[in-house]
Amino acid sequence: MTASLDSGLNSSDLVKDYFCGGCESRQIYESADYFCATCTRFFCRKCINPHDKPYANHSKYEGGDTNKWPLTKTMEDLLLKCDVHKDEKLRMFCQDHSKLCCTDCAFLCHRQCTNMALISESAKNLTMDMQQLSNNLQTIVGELNKFKSKQEASIQSVEVSCNEKLQEIKDLRKTLNTASDALENTTLKELDEIWTTMLTSLKKDVNNCIKLEDDL
Numbered sequence: 001m002t003a004s005l006d007s008g009l010n011s012s013d014l015v016k017d018y019f020c021g022g023c024e025s026r027q028i029y030e031s032a033d034y035f036c037a038t039c040t041r042f043f044c045r046k047c048i049n050p051h052d053k054p055y056a057n058h059s060k061y062e063g064g065d066t067n068k069w070p071l072t073k074t075m076e077d078l079l080l081k082c083d084v085h086k087d088e089k090l091r092m093f094c095q096d097h098s099k100l101c102c103t104d105c106a107f108l109c110h111r112q113c114t115n116m117a118l119i120s121e122s123a124k125n126l127t128m129d130m131q132q133l134s135n136n137l138q139t140i141v142g143e144l145n146k147f148k149s150k151q152e153a154s155i156q157s158v159e160v161s162c163n164e165k166l167q168e169i170k171d172l173r174k175t176l177n178t179a180s181d182a183l184e185n186t187t188l189k190e191l192d193e194i195w196t197t198m199l200t201s202l203k204k205d206v207n208n209c210i211k212l213e214d215d216l
Helices: 045-052 063-068 073-079 103-109 119-215
Strands: 034-036 041-043 060-062 092-094 099-101 116-118
Touching: 034 045, 034 063, 041 045, 060 063, 092 103, 092 119, 099 103, 116 119
Parallel strands: none
Antiparallel strands: 034 041, 034 060, 092 099, 092 116
16 A cells, blocks of 8 residues: 555665766766765766866765665665555655555545645655744754853853952952051051150159159
């Protein structure tokens, strides 16, 4: 009823019919050894060298990376062959059952399904959905970048403010230390003057007492 990717994929069917584009244009059918994703062309080992000289930065894949090569027409036809109706190609997609169908399968088994569409239309819708998703992701990334920039600016502002307050505290401490030192020096000087005055007065009194005692 629907296609299975494993059905029909026998080893005899997996014929690599990738041909070098340069050789093929000269009616020479040489198997391809490289695929250039930038040029979307195949090259054999001889033709890849002239290609690489001016286009060394192109993205190309060797035969070991055939999973990155495009499907050949043979493989595409094989993958789109219906398991049940061997002569029919898969053309429809039933969203109700998430199955690919040929037109015979659609008529015989999916007549009651309400969400049937051509594969090409489903692919277009999927492309549109993916584009919408990509746009949404870009919008989210943009908003995240804005938020990140805003938070980074806030961090910088807080850091500047903290540094300013720290400097103010250091300046205030310096001012207080200077004032404290000045007060200490002034107080010590005044105490020294008071002590000198009192000592002089006391010594004078002592001397007077001694003189009076002698006079007696």
